[in-house]
Amino acid sequence: MNAESLTPVDQYIYLSSLLFCIGMAGVLLRRNAIVVLMCIELMLNAVNLLFVSLSTYMGDASGQIFVFFIMVVAAAEASVGLAILVMVYRNTRSTNISFLDKIKN
Amino acid sequence: MKALILIFSGAIVLLFAGLGKNERKLLPLVWLTLFLALAMNGLEYFGWELPWEQQWSSMLQFNKFSLAFNFLLILLALLGSMLFVPRLEDKGADVFALMLFSLCGGMLMTSFTSFFMLFLGLEIMSIPLYVLAGSRKEDLRSNEAALKYYLMGSFATGILLFGVAMVYGTTGSFDIYEIGLRYTGATMLTGMSPMAKIGILMVMFGLLFKIAAAPFHFWAPDVYTGSPGRVTAFMATVVKTAGVVAMFRLFAISFGIADNFWGPTLAILAALTMFVGNLSALRQDSFKRMLAYSSVAHAGYLLLAILVHNQNSGKALLLYMTGYGLAALSAFALIHKVSREQGREDVSAFDGWAKRYPVESFALLISLLSMTGIPGTAGFAGKYFLFSSAFEGYTWLIIFALVLSAVSVAYYFRVIIAMYFRDSGNDASSVEGSAMSVRLALIICTALNIAAGIAPWFILERI
Amino acid sequence: MEDAGTTVMMNQLPFIIFSFIAILMALGTITARNPVYSVLCLILTFFALSGHYVLLNAQFIAVVNLIVYAGAIMVLFLFVLMLLNLNKETEPVKSYLWQISGAIAAGLVLVTLAGALKGASAYMVKGGPEAEGIGLVKNLGKILFSDFVLPFEISSILFLAAMVGAVFIGKREKQEGGANS
Numbered sequence: 001m002n003a004e005s006l007t008p009v010d011q012y013i014y015l016s017s018l019l020f021c022i023g024m025a026g027v028l029l030r031r032n033a034i035v036v037l038m039c040i041e042l043m044l045n046a047v048n049l050l051f052v053s054l055s056t057y058m059g060d061a062s063g064q065i066f067v068f069f070i071m072v073v074a075a076a077e078a079s080v081g082l083a084i085l086v087m088v089y090r091n092t093r094s095t096n097i098s099f100l101d102k103i104k105n
Numbered sequence: 106m107k108a109l110i111l112i113f114s115g116a117i118v119l120l121f122a123g124l125g126k127n128e129r130k131l132l133p134l135v136w137l138t139l140f141l142a143l144a145m146n147g148l149e150y151f152g153w154e155l156p157w158e159q160q161w162s163s164m165l166q167f168n169k170f171s172l173a174f175n176f177l178l179i180l181l182a183l184l185g186s187m188l189f190v191p192r193l194e195d196k197g198a199d200v201f202a203l204m205l206f207s208l209c210g211g212m213l214m215t216s217f218t219s220f221f222m223l224f225l226g227l228e229i230m231s232i233p234l235y236v237l238a239g240s241r242k243e244d245l246r247s248n249e250a251a252l253k254y255y256l257m258g259s260f261a262t263g264i265l266l267f268g269v270a271m272v273y274g275t276t277g278s279f280d281i282y283e284i285g286l287r288y289t290g291a292t293m294l295t296g297m298s299p300m301a302k303i304g305i306l307m308v309m310f311g312l313l314f315k316i317a318a319a320p321f322h323f324w325a326p327d328v329y330t331g332s333p334g335r336v337t338a339f340m341a342t343v344v345k346t347a348g349v350v351a352m353f354r355l356f357a358i359s360f361g362i363a364d365n366f367w368g369p370t371l372a373i374l375a376a377l378t379m380f381v382g383n384l385s386a387l388r389q390d391s392f393k394r395m396l397a398y399s400s401v402a403h404a405g406y407l408l409l410a411i412l413v414h415n416q417n418s419g420k421a422l423l424l425y426m427t428g429y430g431l432a433a434l435s436a437f438a439l440i441h442k443v444s445r446e447q448g449r450e451d452v453s454a455f456d457g458w459a460k461r462y463p464v465e466s467f468a469l470l471i472s473l474l475s476m477t478g479i480p481g482t483a484g485f486a487g488k489y490f491l492f493s494s495a496f497e498g499y500t501w502l503i504i505f506a507l508v509l510s511a512v513s514v515a516y517y518f519r520v521i522i523a524m525y526f527r528d529s530g531n532d533a534s535s536v537e538g539s540a541m542s543v544r545l546a547l548i549i550c551t552a553l554n555i556a557a558g559i560a561p562w563f564i565l566e567r568i
Numbered sequence: 569m570e571d572a573g574t575t576v577m578m579n580q581l582p583f584i585i586f587s588f589i590a591i592l593m594a595l596g597t598i599t600a601r602n603p604v605y606s607v608l609c610l611i612l613t614f615f616a617l618s619g620h621y622v623l624l625n626a627q628f629i630a631v632v633n634l635i636v637y638a639g640a641i642m643v644l645f646l647f648v649l650m651l652l653n654l655n656k657e658t659e660p661v662k663s664y665l666w667q668i669s670g671a672i673a674a675g676l677v678l679v680t681l682a683g684a685l686k687g688a689s690a691y692m693v694k695g696g697p698e699a700e701g702i703g704l705v706k707n708l709g710k711i712l713f714s715d716f717v718l719p720f721e722i723s724s725i726l727f728l729a730a731m732v733g734a735v736f737i738g739k740r741e742k743q744e745g746g747a748n749s
Contacts, residue, residue, distance in 0.1 A: 013274075020263075020267055023263070024263075027256075027260055033252060033256065036256055037256075037259075040256075040259045040260055040263055043260075043263035043267075044262075044263055044266065046267070047263065047266040047267050047270055050267070050270040050274075051270050051273065054270065054273060054274045058274075058277045060277055062278075062279055063273060065221075066220070066221065066224075066269075066273070066279065069221060069224065069225065070224075070266060073224070073225070073228045073262075076228070076232060077228070077232060077259055077262075080232055080235055080236060080255070081235070081255050081256075081259065083236075084235060084236070084239055084248075084251050084252055084255055085252070087239060087242055087248060087251070088248045088249075088251075088252050091242075091243070091245060091248055092245065092248070097252065097253075097256065
């Protein structure tokens with residue numbers, strides 16, 4: 001497949017913006033902490049798509065290396081986040097993020 | 106670089122030492138590591154460089170600017186580890202090791218020259234902190250702090266990364282100097298493209314989340330209050346310094362040319378941050394929560410340095426962070442002490458403190474005066490140089506900041522009045538002396554604070 | 569003319585299919601009431617994104633995306649869901665006001681982004697013909713271990729920190745009696 005037959009990069013930018021906003025809406029709308037975490041992963045993936053399409057378009061491989069590092073970090077972050085979730089669940093029997101508005105008083 | 110490697114190896118040694126039964130040797134090991142790193146950083150500052158260090162200048166660059174800030178970061182971490190005597194339950198080696206890892210991340214953020222290192226540094230700093238915020242596992246408030254900090258932090262990372270992608274798309278590079286050059290060229294030819302503008306704004310928002318500036322500060326009070334004292338002090342000093350310095354570097358070097366685009370936005374956000382921080386601090390009863398809001402307010406003052414982003418404001422930033430860091434460390438340490446003794450953190454817990462704890466009260470007095478910005482303390486000198494460096498371009502903002510500083514007197518002095526002019530109900534029988542290391546660190550903090558207030562040129566000339 | 573149009577359409581077809589799947593499944597992730605369905609939808613999104621990566625000549629990233637995201641991270645999520653027995657629809661519904669304001673906020677961001685990024689490629693530097701093979705393992709590996717070896721090494725700090733952190737959070741507190749003196 002040669003470079004001319006590739007889909008224009010603009011469409012990829014729109015697609016990843018859309019996915020990013022869907023992820024963001026999920027973070028704002030959902031209360032279950034696990035689902036919120038998944039939405040954050042979705043946002044990161046939208047960013048990955050953007051990086052890969054830009055990298056291919058510009059013919060510069062460092063964008064794809066950056067995606068590699070984003071994946072590394074996302075894996076580390078997800079493992080820590082799930083550990084925190086399990087800890088919270090042990091204490092409260094729930095993963096609802098609004099369970100603790102008691103801190104305010 | 107050598108200090109960084111030293112801290113990382115120190116953390117690994119610490120983890121192995123933690124396997125043994127002798128837990129009393131762990132804390133001295135932390136002190137030793139940090140002290141050696143401090144010395145190493147000093148040597149690096151005065152020009153000791155090994156041949157292999159130059160080859161990574163496309164990723165990390167240790168010049169006077171970054172080494173001076175690294176020195177401050179290590180110093181704050183060292184004093185912080187001395188000020189908080191571990192309780193029985195959080196003794197283990199892992200807490201200290203995680204703090205050292207986090208410090209490594211902070212040091213990367215002061216010296217990056219590529220977005221790769223900024224991103225990795227930010228994550229290396231944040232991930233241990235998410236855990237540390239929840240290190241009191243049975244405490245629900247600590248749990249909430251961890252979860253909230255984690256969710257907000259990774260959300261902010263997502264936004265930051267989207268911005269980085271936009272910046273990459275318009276310049277084709279991750280190197281901050283290269284990006285600066287490309288943007289300079291682009292501005293001269295055609296003006297900034299909308300894509301670059303969106304990128305800069307999203308990077309800005311992502312970083313503002315990390316330093317807890319309004320309107321992205323809403324997590325800060327809960328997280329600061331819920332985390333264990335040692336972690337709160339670390340967040341308010343080391344993390345805030347690293348975040349602001351990273352932002353300063355990025356916006357001075359890469360985006361400096363476009364400051365008539367992001368300047369007004371950042372100026373309004375700085376004003377909002379000062380306003381929200383100071384006014385919310387006024388209404389708090391809990392001293393820890395008050396300091397959390399005051400830390401938000403200080404983030405607002407620090408944004409002034411980023412607005413101006415020249416040599417002078419970099420110097421002022423170092424001085425300001427020194428003053429604020431030393432003051433915040435001792436204040437958080439003494440809150441920790443009060444809450445351990447009396448089980449509460451509100452201002453009235455400090456009633457009649459001056460009689461029972463003369464040394465500690467004096468240290469708290471100096472740090473509160475420094476945060477207010479009373480002449481003779483590092484806080485005043487920092488505010489003076491910071492505000493004067495920004496006065497020409499942002500006169501309205503400086504006047505606004507001065508008014509709000511005056512407002513801040515009200516809440517800082519509430520504590521001073523409680524300590525010196527109120528009587529506690531119970532008599533002096535319940536005095537519980539601080540440990541040697543705590544007392545020593547308090548004295549060092551206070552002395553450095555006053556010294557930096559009297560001779561600020563010594564610090565200003567370091568960059 | 570018609571022939572050219574059909575060719576473009578044919579070339580676009582995989583893009584359209586993968587985009588359709590990705591968007592649909594992303595919406596499914598945020599709307600499914602049962603978290604397990606969310607995970608499954610998200611995995612399908614990742615598969616669609618991997619398809620995009622193949623279309624973009626980034627074969628290595630496509631494979632790594634499947635292994636790391638769909639294979640490791642999502643399995644971890646699923647594992648935690650099953651472990652905590654959260655595969656029920658227990659989530660309380662947020663108030664309509666909150667839902668609407670959240671949706672409006674995200675929609676505004678989308679409109680802003682779409683408006684600002686219109687015709688963004690006009691500002692970008694287009695790569696030359698040598699850009700063909702950059703997504704292959706050979707090329708990426710060469711760059712990763714020469715230009716980017718320092719970040720690669722530094723990420724070991726990240727992993728060690730995350731590992732220590734996860735173990736620290738996950739381990740049980742010592743029993744009261746067992747606390748060593």
